[in-house]
Amino acid sequence: MTNTRRFSSLAAGMTLMIRLSTALAAPPLPPSPTPDLQTVAESSGFSATSTHAHVLDLLGRLAALSPNGRMASIGQTKEQRPIPVLWIADPPVSSSDEAAEATIRDGRMVVVIEANIHAGEVDGKEAVLILAREILTAPAHPFLRGLILAVVPNYNPDGNDRISTDHRTSQNGPARGVGIRENADGLDLNRDFMKLDAAETRGLVDLVRRSNASVILEMHTTNGCFHRYAITYDGPRTPAADSALVRFTQDVFLPRVSRSMDSATGLKSFSYGDFDAAHTRWDAYPALPRYGTQYFALRGLLSVLVESYSYDSYQQRIKASYHYARHVLADLAEHANRTELSAVLSAARTAPEDKARSSYTLRHVARAMDAPRSLLGFVERVESGAAVSTGEPRDYSVSVWTDTQPLLAASIPAAYALPEACREVVENLERHGVRVERLAEPARAPCEFHRVDRIDRAEHAYQQRRAIRLETTVQRAVRDLPIGTVIVRTSGPLHRLIVHLLEPLAEDGLTTWAFFDPWLLPGGEFPVIRVMDASSLSTRP
Numbered sequence: 001m002t003n004t005r006r007f008s009s010l011a012a013g014m015t016l017m018i019r020l021s022t023a024l025a026a027p028p029l030p031p032s033p034t035p036d037l038q039t040v041a042e043s044s045g046f047s048a049t050s051t052h053a054h055v056l057d058l059l060g061r062l063a064a065l066s067p068n069g070r071m072a073s074i075g076q077t078k079e080q081r082p083i084p085v086l087w088i089a090d091p092p093v094s095s096s097d098e099a100a101e102a103t104i105r106d107g108r109m110v111v112v113i114e115a116n117i118h119a120g121e122v123d124g125k126e127a128v129l130i131l132a133r134e135i136l137t138a139p140a141h142p143f144l145r146g147l148i149l150a151v152v153p154n155y156n157p158d159g160n161d162r163i164s165t166d167h168r169t170s171q172n173g174p175a176r177g178v179g180i181r182e183n184a185d186g187l188d189l190n191r192d193f194m195k196l197d198a199a200e201t202r203g204l205v206d207l208v209r210r211s212n213a214s215v216i217l218e219m220h221t222t223n224g225c226f227h228r229y230a231i232t233y234d235g236p237r238t239p240a241a242d243s244a245l246v247r248f249t250q251d252v253f254l255p256r257v258s259r260s261m262d263s264a265t266g267l268k269s270f271s272y273g274d275f276d277a278a279h280t281r282w283d284a285y286p287a288l289p290r291y292g293t294q295y296f297a298l299r300g301l302l303s304v305l306v307e308s309y310s311y312d313s314y315q316q317r318i319k320a321s322y323h324y325a326r327h328v329l330a331d332l333a334e335h336a337n338r339t340e341l342s343a344v345l346s347a348a349r350t351a352p353e354d355k356a357r358s359s360y361t362l363r364h365v366a367r368a369m370d371a372p373r374s375l376l377g378f379v380e381r382v383e384s385g386a387a388v389s390t391g392e393p394r395d396y397s398v399s400v401w402t403d404t405q406p407l408l409a410a411s412i413p414a415a416y417a418l419p420e421a422c423r424e425v426v427e428n429l430e431r432h433g434v435r436v437e438r439l440a441e442p443a444r445a446p447c448e449f450h451r452v453d454r455i456d457r458a459e460h461a462y463q464q465r466r467a468i469r470l471e472t473t474v475q476r477a478v479r480d481l482p483i484g485t486v487i488v489r490t491s492g493p494l495h496r497l498i499v500h501l502l503e504p505l506a507e508d509g510l511t512t513w514a515f516f517d518p519w520l521l522p523g524g525e526f527p528v529i530r531v532m533d534a535s536s537l538s539t540r541p
């Protein structure tokens, strides 16, 4: 996903790639029952990846194959490509609304599987097509007893179809090239989850929201750290998410899936990260909700990042992605595990009764886990200023920096109030599915507001926005709120997301992404007010 050290010698070729790979051959993929149901990866002898047209064609065939498969779209890209979703359920569902009804009617759980967000990382796309085919061609597949699957194999179709052998040249195949990381607007879709600038992100968030999804898997390929894990994974880590959800995913769920894949296939997996140059630390990416895995945790979902290893062969990466996704589903399909998870998710989606005593993390730093771990790496040497693997296995005792420590926290107000003129903010909130109301009559309420002490704007745009960081002083007053004032109550399931979007000091909220820029003046008042008692507010939708 992100990495600073890259494999420098592109001319090294296949021999070295084999020496860098995790080496252990994964068990075979389930064969296609007929040639017309083969993926492009399979039919090309693992030398090519599918175009968007190939994906649409295969999804159409799979949906026609079984009454349990239904094809739909979650939106349209800038270049007018539909973003397909294959619903797999028994009894079947055809839409997010039908899936949500089924979760209430018969207690099934919606699992979204999204692949190819970075369209050079194509193995997840091929793997989930094979998994979908396997489930749809098996009579009464056990996964469908309790699960509804929403499979989005080609989430970034515009990026996917820019296939070239010039992309991701340090990745070990496919030989006939892959697409690009960004979408057609040049946006990295895995940085877009708070700002929702891209049609792709809006479509996925809408799917998750309307379907009442409980779990999301996101399929990637690593960017170049040398290690001996077929899969590195992540889950919720941000301390802005519910701590019981974080602990359940990190301490119970992900290790359990890792163990079950290891015992069934021999494939090793560990928490996503990179060695530092001295091999004393293992560092993860910052746990910010711009990344899907952290964002969906703020919504109260169990989210799983899946990264195949870029130096493994294309075929091996597809196998590893397939087996990992399969073991996640197998775990969820077990009734007792689903019951356990439901309780965790339900608690994560319930706002605290006593809001004044609540504490929501706004900023954090990474921290090492208590005990060092022995991790599977290679002996490396420096060549032309870059670290390269010698291919010789070596285990390293390292401190694992995947834990977090809160730096700044706030209590949760009863509601937030903001002027109607903040239209871009209101639109964004609605796209997240946040319930936005307006004052039906003027009100007087005890409030807290932020006086802006300092505004730091980034020198350069990142993801087409100039990041902003504020320092403020909180003051209390009884305020008059005019009719039409936008009111966002914090009593619903999205309370954690609302706090992070609207608090001016949050590390990755709408302030960060410059949504409030026109309203910011040094010494001025931040436009969002914390309403401490919202019981007397008369509102309309």
Ligand SMILES: [Zn+2]
Pocket (backbone or CB within 6 Å): 001, 118, 121, 220, 221
């Ligand atoms: Zn990626």
